[in-house]
Structures are given as C-alpha cells and as structure tokens.
Amino acid sequence: MTAKRIFLEIGTGNDLHGCDYTKAAVRAVEDAIHHSSLALVRTLHVDLDTIAIDVTVGVQRPEEVNRSAIKAALPHGSVNVNVVKGGLDVPEEGASDLTVIATAAIAVCLDLVAAK
Numbered sequence: 001m002t003a004k005r006i007f008l009e010i011g012t013g014n015d016l017h018g019c020d021y022t023k024a025a026v027r028a029v030e031d032a033i034h035h036s037s038l039a040l041v042r043t044l045h046v047d048l049d050t051i052a053i054d055v056t057v058g059v060q061r062p063e064e065v066n067r068s069a070i071k072a073a074l075p076h077g078s079v080n081v082n083v084v085k086g087g088l089d090v091p092e093e094g095a096s097d098l099t100v101i102a103t104a105a106i107a108v109c110l111d112l113v114a115a116k
Contacts (some may be wrong), residue, residue: 002111014100049077062084074106086103087101
C-alpha cells in the first residue's frame, strides 16, 4: 500500500530586508511545524523516521532556495522538497530593498497498513 496523507499543515515566512528566499522558505516551514503535533503517529507507535513528508514551498524565485536547508528544518521522516513559483516579493518604494514572503504546505504521509 502506498502512504496516505494524514496531516497537512500550512505556514508562511518572510525575510524582511535580506532578499533571502531560503530564509523565508525555512521560516514558512518552521511556522507550519510549530502549529502541529504528531500525536496520532506516536499513539500508533510508528517510528517517526519512517514517515514520509512532502514539502511544497512557494517563492517568486524557486531556483534561489536551498532545498537542503529546508530538509534540515524538519526533525523526522523521509523528506521530499518541491519548490515552486509562488509567494510574494514586496519591493520597498524608493529603495533597493525587497521583502520576500514564502508559503509552505507540509504533508505528512503514513503507510497505514504497515503502521498496524
């Protein structure tokens, strides 16, 4: 049986002045995981390192995101990172500054047959 999504968390993050897409993306991931608990997984006595985690992050410049940094922000599981065009760039009027806003969706997947 293939793994099925059991949780979906959404987060946002930003880099106010550094124009750093990775920093904004990691903050979006951290925002999402700080709103969740894997109590169901623990209740089922599933090894947290066996769960599958699919992360999708949206930023205006996906090619500038370090996927390894996103993986490092997640403490458990086998992590797959997909970075897509999304999020928002907000230029500061009259300056060369840019606020980068990222959005993240984190899906936790579990093979429910194997969890029994």
